[in-house]
Amino acid sequence: MTTLSASSCYHCGSPVPSNAPWHITLDATTYPLCCPGCEAVAHAIVQGGLERYYQQRTELPETPAGESLDSDAWAYFDSPEFETKFRKTLPPGVDSDQLSATFAVEGITCNACGWLIEHRLNALKGIISSAVDLSRHRLHVSWQPSKLKLSQLLAELAGIGYSALPFEPDPAQERVRYKKRLGAWRLGASGACLLGIALLMLFLQGEARGDLNTRTTTLLHWLPMVLATLVMLFATPPFFRQALADIKRGLLGPAVPIALALGSAYLASGYASFFHPGEHYVGMYVGMIALLTTLLLLLGCARSLPILRSPQDTFKGALPATTIRRYPDESERILPVCELCPGDRIVVNAGQRVPIDGIIEQGASSLNTSQLTGEPLPVSYAKGDSVLAGCQNLENPLVINVVQPPAHTRIAALGALVGAAFTGKHLASINARGVHKWAVGLLIITLGVTAIWWWFKPLMALDVLLSLLIAGSPCALALATPAALTVAYQQLRTRGVVMTNPCALLSLAKTTQAADEAIASCSDVVILSPRSGRAVETLGIARATQRCIQHSMGMAASISVIALFLAAVGVLSPFGAITGAGVSVLAVIANTLRFSRRLSTSNVSTSHLSTSVVKGVP
Numbered sequence: 001m002t003t004l005s006a007s008s009c010y011h012c013g014s015p016v017p018s019n020a021p022w023h024i025t026l027d028a029t030t031y032p033l034c035c036p037g038c039e040a041v042a043h044a045i046v047q048g049g050l051e052r053y054y055q056q057r058t059e060l061p062e063t064p065a066g067e068s069l070d071s072d073a074w075a076y077f078d079s080p081e082f083e084t085k086f087r088k089t090l091p092p093g094v095d096s097d098q099l100s101a102t103f104a105v106e107g108i109t110c111n112a113c114g115w116l117i118e119h120r121l122n123a124l125k126g127i128i129s130s131a132v133d134l135s136r137h138r139l140h141v142s143w144q145p146s147k148l149k150l151s152q153l154l155a156e157l158a159g160i161g162y163s164a165l166p167f168e169p170d171p172a173q174e175r176v177r178y179k180k181r182l183g184a185w186r187l188g189a190s191g192a193c194l195l196g197i198a199l200l201m202l203f204l205q206g207e208a209r210g211d212l213n214t215r216t217t218t219l220l221h222w223l224p225m226v227l228a229t230l231v232m233l234f235a236t237p238p239f240f241r242q243a244l245a246d247i248k249r250g251l252l253g254p255a256v257p258i259a260l261a262l263g264s265a266y267l268a269s270g271y272a273s274f275f276h277p278g279e280h281y282v283g284m285y286v287g288m289i290a291l292l293t294t295l296l297l298l299l300g301c302a303r304s305l306p307i308l309r310s311p312q313d314t315f316k317g318a319l320p321a322t323t324i325r326r327y328p329d330e331s332e333r334i335l336p337v338c339e340l341c342p343g344d345r346i347v348v349n350a351g352q353r354v355p356i357d358g359i360i361e362q363g364a365s366s367l368n369t370s371q372l373t374g375e376p377l378p379v380s381y382a383k384g385d386s387v388l389a390g391c392q393n394l395e396n397p398l399v400i401n402v403v404q405p406p407a408h409t410r411i412a413a414l415g416a417l418v419g420a421a422f423t424g425k426h427l428a429s430i431n432a433r434g435v436h437k438w439a440v441g442l443l444i445i446t447l448g449v450t451a452i453w454w455w456f457k458p459l460m461a462l463d464v465l466l467s468l469l470i471a472g473s474p475c476a477l478a479l480a481t482p483a484a485l486t487v488a489y490q491q492l493r494t495r496g497v498v499m500t501n502p503c504a505l506l507s508l509a510k511t512t513q514a515a516d517e518a519i520a521s522c523s524d525v526v527i528l529s530p531r532s533g534r535a536v537e538t539l540g541i542a543r544a545t546q547r548c549i550q551h552s553m554g555m556a557a558s559i560s561v562i563a564l565f566l567a568a569v570g571v572l573s574p575f576g577a578i579t580g581a582g583v584s585v586l587a588v589i590a591n592t593l594r595f596s597r598r599l600s601t602s603n604v605s606t607s608h609l610s611t612s613v614v615k616g617v618p
Contacts (some may be wrong), residue, residue, distance in 0.1 A: 008032075010032060026054065049123075052113050059110040074154045074239065099143060101150075101166055101167075102140050103138065104138060105157070110138045113162070114134050118132055128144065139164060163320075187294065197228070197287050225269060225286060228286035230288045232266055232289065258296065272285065319353060324347040344402045347399055348400060349393065350393055352393055353389075354392075356405075366381050366394045367391040387400060461540055507536050
């Protein structure tokens, strides 16, 4: 069980405010809770007889987002159009009143979550079976619609702290998943054949060979060729298809030498197996086929590791799947975000993310915009301000008027831009810059060296040809370039930078002058003093430079003193960020020229600082 301090929420582990009235009693012991959402979820778990969840969990759950526990709020999911879209009928022969559906569940953190969900649902009247897929966060449920409505099922899940939505498979994601599974099968088959060929060659070269009869020896000599044929038929077709496509386009891509090497080795092994059975080079050729194929497939599978996650997935999970819509009669219903239209009004409670671009119609709060702008500090928003999808509401509930459909939000456009930049076609063009320039020359040199060896020592000409084709193939480079760009993209994304063009990173790598040298050489210095009658400009720049404190240690002391003074007199809020007015020079707040010189010559400087002023900032 997870041990929590007295000031931590017993359910989610968040800090508990002082004098918080929320608590839960288990085994005559009272535990503090941080909010009404955790209190409602904890009491629902205990009242359902599932208090063992708190002893079995290994990780803390997420803070409940505050979905309504009333099944009426989920009534939209009982509409016939929605049911026919997501629910699937069980196979023939099963009770017609029995239906099945798959749900995507948010908030699953450990095995105890799956245990809690299954036991809670199985206790409901009308549930036939329920199973949680922990690896994919999917819930498979079969129920009787005459006894249990879909809205009631979703409300029960929300009551124990899990947000669920009927899962609709994405065809593109399904194709990617199918290709990954097929690649794994090809890798396994190639590796198994490689192991079998190696064992057969060791056995045939050992002392046990003399104890075998002629038929067994012949069978063992042909088995490596059979295994190599399986590799060629099942594992190598992607390389030959890619090579054929490159040749049709008039390009000698990285797959061409690989295809030539594999094809030549297979023909050579077949010739040797028919006309020179028992020779050692038969095993060498078939072993080379299996080994080369296994290594190339292993490199391809390495690109699907979590650390090499596609940049297209950058904003996946940044938006909620459901939201609360407020109708003209002030009633509220939970519905999928994809069903929203311009003009609809939605409610975003504290802790939730804004699901769509819109204008605040009611309320004022602070929003975390770091997902879009990289700004680490909260930004104040009030009535009439525009908000973007992906921002997280931190303080008060907001009523937002939708102005853009879900497919046309700013974050959707940014994700599409990143996805288009990192497509396979775009990365292939990057490879072509450095690869296709010398691929033709490599093949010419290979043919020349092979001809020379054929003239002096014909028996080794084929070995030299295969060695040069494999060693000089740029196929490894073609796999390494997208992987390197993906890792670089992810590192930049963690630092608040979104790269929409991989070519920009390649151009940046060729720069000869360090960026910090260019910043340090900035000679534009603006000296603003509150005594000079420019208090408004000074206040704006003070707020702008406040965000630099955590990035520039050399400016921390001076800016902190100024910001603290302005905050003490009530002019500047000590917390919050400002977005709006552009500052394009090195801005220094000082009362004397000597102080500004000392600050401008510090080892950390700030240049080309772009900020903007938000409406309604106090």
